[in-house]
Ligand code: NAD
Ligand code: IPM
C-alpha cells in the first residue's frame with residue numbers, strides 16, 4: 001500500500017506529523033510511505049508548486065495524504081506558480097472529481113458550535129462537492145478592454161457528463177445514509193446551474209428510494225445555520241461546495257475538525273484511488289506555533305483507510321479515538337481549549 005505524504009506549507013507539516021504517528025501506531029503490514037514537496041515549499045525547493053517528481057509520486061501511489069498549501073509570501077507570484085496550484089493540479093491530474101466533506105456533531109461539542117446547542121446537535125451531513133469543473137477550471141484572465149479599463153473574468157461551466165457522474169456519487173452516498181439528497185445551485189440566475197438541475201432531475205429518476213430536493217445556494221447558506229439537521233447529502237458544484245463546507249465546519253465547532261476525501265474513477269489493488277486532506281488551509285496566522293488542531297488531518301487519514309484501503313475497522317478505530325478525545329475535553333485553541341498540536345495527537349494515540 002503506497003501512500004504519498006505531501007505535507008505542504010504552514011501548519012501542513014505540523015498536522016501531518018500527528019497523522020503519521022497515528023498511522024505508525026496502527027502498524028499496518030505492507031505500507032510504503034513516500035514524502036514529496038508541494039505548494040510554497042515545492043516552489044522554493046524546486047521552482048514549481050507541483051514539481052514533476054511529486055506529481056509522479058502521487059500518480060504512482062495508491063493514495064495521497066495531503067496537508068495544506070498556501071504561503072502569503074507567494075501570493076504575488078504568477079498564478080501558475082502559486083502554492084494553491086499544487087492541490088488544483090493534483091485534483092485535475094488524478095481525475096479526482098468527487099470531494100466528500102462530512103460534517104457530523106461530536107458528542108460533547110454542542111456548546112462549542114457557532115449555533116445554539118439544540119440546533120447543532122442535529123448535524124449529520126455529507127457535502128459532495130464536484131472538484132474538477134466549474135469556475136475553478138474555466139478560462140480566466142485579467143484583460144484590458146478597448147477603452148483601457150482592466151477586466152477580470154473566470155468562465156463558469158459544467159458539461160452534462162460532469163454533473164451526471166457527481167450526481168451518481170451523491171445518490172449512491174445517500175443510499176448508504178438517510179436517503180435524502182439536496183442539490184444546491186443558483187438555477188434562478190445561472191445557466192450552468194440550470195443544466196446542473198436538469199441533469200440532477202434525470203439522475204434522480206434512477207434512485208427512486210432517495211428523496212431528492214433542490215435549493216438555491218443563498219437559501220442553503222441560510223438553512224445550514226437555521227436548521228442544519230434537515231440535510232443528509234448535499235451535492236453541489238466546486239465553488240458553492242468550497243464555501244458551504246467551511247461554513248458547515250463552524251456549525252460543528254471548528255474548521256480544525258473537518259476532513260475530506262477526493263475520489264476519482266481509478267481503482268487500485270486495494271480500493272479507489274484518492275487524495276485525503278483537511279478542508280482547511282495552511283493557517284499562516286498560527287503556523288509554527290504548535291497550536292494547530294490536527295484532528296481534521298487525522299480524520300482524513302481515517303477516510304483514506306476506509307476508501308482507498310478497505311480498512312473499515314481501523315478507520316472506525318481512528319474516528320472513535322478522536323471522538324473520545326473530544327468527549328474527554330481535549331481541545332485545541334480553535335475550540336477554546338489549550339491543548340497544542342502534539343498534545344492532541346498524543347491524546348488521540350492514547351485512546352487508539
Ligand atoms: P485557513 O483555513 O488556512 O485558515 C482560516 C482560519 O482558520 C485561520 O484563522 C486559521 O488559523 C484557522 N485554522 C485553520 N485550520 C486550523 C486548524 N487545524 N487548527 C486551528 N485553527 C485552524 O484559510 P485562509 O486563512 O483563508 O487561507 C490560508 C492559506 O491556505 C491560503 O493561502 C489559502 O489559499 C490556503 N488554503 C489551502 C487549502 C488546501 O491546501 N486545500 C485549503 C484552504 C485554504
Ligand atoms: C479547499 C481550498 C482550495 C479550494 C484552494 C486552496 C484552491 O479552499 O480545498 O477547500 O478552493 O478548493
Ligand code: MN
Pocket residue numbers: 242243246279
Ligand atoms: Mn476551501
